[in-house]
Amino acid sequence: GAVVSQHPSRVICKSGTSVKIECRSLDFQATTMFWYRQFPKQSLMLMATSNEGSKATYEQGVEKDKFLINHASLTLSTLTVTSAHPEDSSFYICSATNRGSGTYEQYFGPGTRLTVT
Amino acid sequence: GDSVTQMEGPVTLSEEAFLTINCTYTATGYPSLFWYVQYPGEGLQLLLKATKADDKGSNKGFEATYRKETTSFHLEKGSVQVSDSAVYFCALCMEYGNKLVFGAGTILRVKS
Numbered sequence: 001g002a003v004v005s006q007h008p009s010r011v012i013c014k015s016g017t018s019v020k021i022e023c024r025s026l027d028f029q030a031t032t033m034f035w036y037r038q039f040p041k042q043s044l045m046l047m048a049t050s051n052e053g054s055k056a057t058y059e060q061g062v063e064k065d066k067f068l069i070n071h072a073s074l075t076l077s078t079l080t081v082t083s084a085h086p087e088d089s090s091f092y093i094c095s096a097t098n099r100g101s102g103t104y105e106q107y108f109g110p111g112t113r114l115t116v117t
Numbered sequence: 118g119d120s121v122t123q124m125e126g127p128v129t130l131s132e133e134a135f136l137t138i139n140c141t142y143t144a145t146g147y148p149s150l151f152w153y154v155q156y157p158g159e160g161l162q163l164l165l166k167a168t169k170a171d172d173k174g175s176n177k178g179f180e181a182t183y184r185k186e187t188t189s190f191h192l193e194k195g196s197v198q199v200s201d202s203a204v205y206f207c208a209l210c211m212e213y214g215n216k217l218v219f220g221a222g223t224i225l226r227v228k229s
Contacts, residue, residue: 006160034216043206043219044161093160095217106217108153108161 006109023094029074030096038091123220136194140207148209150190
């Protein structure tokens with residue numbers, strides 16, 4: 001149980017285009033989802049927190065107009081990187097939790113490798 | 118602000134050696150503490166956790182004890198295997214279910 005999937009696992013896009021990454025909780029309802037960014041050989045940096053049905057809360061320094069987050073249902077959150085540039089190339093990881101379950105554990109997706117050429 | 122400091126890697130060990138990865142934290146209150154493991158090309162998996170002082174988390178032969186007096190949560194394993202090669206992250210959260218603060222990660226390489 002408690003499986004989180006991400007799609008796609010890898011994506012290559014051209015500079016200036018937009019890319020959407022999906023994060024799904026497969027067997028539980030995710031009241032809260034988190035989006036992280038990980039640079040090579042570095043730790044995870046929290047980008048934003050999204051609660052189902054409300055606007056995402058972005059961390060300081062993260063451009064909300066560039067990284068659009070939508071959490072429209074209890075099983076799906078999407079991250080759209082708009083007008084992507086090579087510096088946006090990174091490993092993006094989502095996690096999900098169900099605050100109503102009482103366990104509060106975060107379950108992580110397998111990550112999406114974005115390469116912008 | 119809240120922060121986590123891990124020992125720098127990479128840590129290279131021979132199979133069956135004893136492992137310690139140090140982790141200390143700074144927090145204004147009493148956080149919950151976690152160790153996550155990341156295998157190459159994958160996301161993070163929760164390895165173990167502890168939610169209050171003196172708790173010991175354990176899983177797959179790994180152990181860590183929440184030490185409030187030294188603000189530490191060191192990861193240990195008595196006998197490592199090649200399959201343990203991965204990146205290990207120490208993390209805390211102040212409100213269980215809220216955002217995690219991660220350490221920099223420690224690369225572990227186990228040689229046969």
